[in-house]
Amino acid sequence: xxxxxxxxxxxxxxxxxxxxxxxxxxxxxxxxxxxxxxxxxxxxxxxxxxxxxxxxxxxxxxxxxxxxxxxxxxxxxxxxxxxxxxxxxxxxxxxxxxxxxxxxxxxxxxxxxxxxxxxxxxxxxxxxxxxxxxxxxxxxxxxxxxxxxxxxxxxxxxxxxxxxxxxxxxxxxxxxxxxxxxxxxxxxxx
Numbered sequence: 778x779x780x781x782x783x784x785x786x787x788x789x790x791x792x793x794x795x796x797x798x799x800x801x802x803x804x805x806x807x808x809x810x811x812x813x814x815x816x817x818x819x820x821x822x823x824x825x826x827x828x829x830x831x832x833x834x835x836x837x838x839x840x841x842x843x844x845x846x847x848x849x850x851x852x853x854x855x856x857x858x859x860x861x862x863x864x865x866x867x868x869x870x871x872x873x874x875x876x877x878x879x880x881x882x883x884x885x886x887x888x889x890x891x892x893x894x895x896x897x898x899x900x901x902x903x904x905x906x907x908x909x910x911x912x913x914x915x916x917x918x919x920x921x922x923x924x925x926x927x928x929x930x931x932x933x934x935x936x937x938x939x940x941x942x943x944x945x946x947x948x949x950x951x952x953x954x955x956x957x958x959x960x961x962x963x964x965x966x967x
Contacts, residue, residue: 786850794842801838808854809834815855816862818914821903825865833861859919863911863929901951909944912937917945 786807792800812833817826837857844853902910911930915921916937923934923941930937 787846790841790844790850793838794844804850805834808851811851812854812858815858815919818902818918819859819862819866819911821907821910825869829862829865830858832865833858836861855919859915860929866907866911897952901948904951905944905947909940909947912940913944913948916941 786804789800789803793804809830813826813830816829816833817823820826820829837854840857844850902913905913908930912926915926915929916923921929923937926932926937927934932940
């Protein structure tokens with residue numbers, strides 16, 4: 778991030794801490810796509826992702842005065858979004874135990890404008906068992922270590938590694954046949 782952009786961000790954060798609604802809105806406009814993207818991967822569902830993103834923003838705005846600037850704001854916000862989404866998933870599980878059973882799989886309609894492979898990847902991710910999906914996303918997409926994942930999900934790092942291995946194998950199996958050959962190779966075989 779450029780120095781000018783960093784100065785603007787610091788100014789927005791300071792104004793937002795003072796209760797300036799326009800500054801809060803500017804931070805939201807700047808970072809909401811990233812927050813939504815991370816919670817969408819954890820939620821596995823567009824409607825849940827919207828709820829999780831909203832909860833993440835509420836927590837972030839409440840915690841904004843505690844932002845010390847030790848890390849980049851985007852990193853701080855990302856951590857809040859991930860933790861918030863994981864907490865919401867845990868709450869949903871608890872609620873599910875108390876209420877009538879819900880289906881294990883909720884179909885998610887592909888978003889218009891997505892490329893074919895992205896759609897196939899999303900569908901394959903949605904078909905993974907919840908534990909495998911969380912570990913795969915947290916490790917391969919978000920870059921968390923197995924120790925961090927274990928702490929966040931309440932499992933051992935060995936369980937995280939095992940779930941990641943199984944998730945990758947299932948993804949390979951589900952995506953088998955979707956591989957595309959580079960155009961150069963395709964041209965040579967004509």
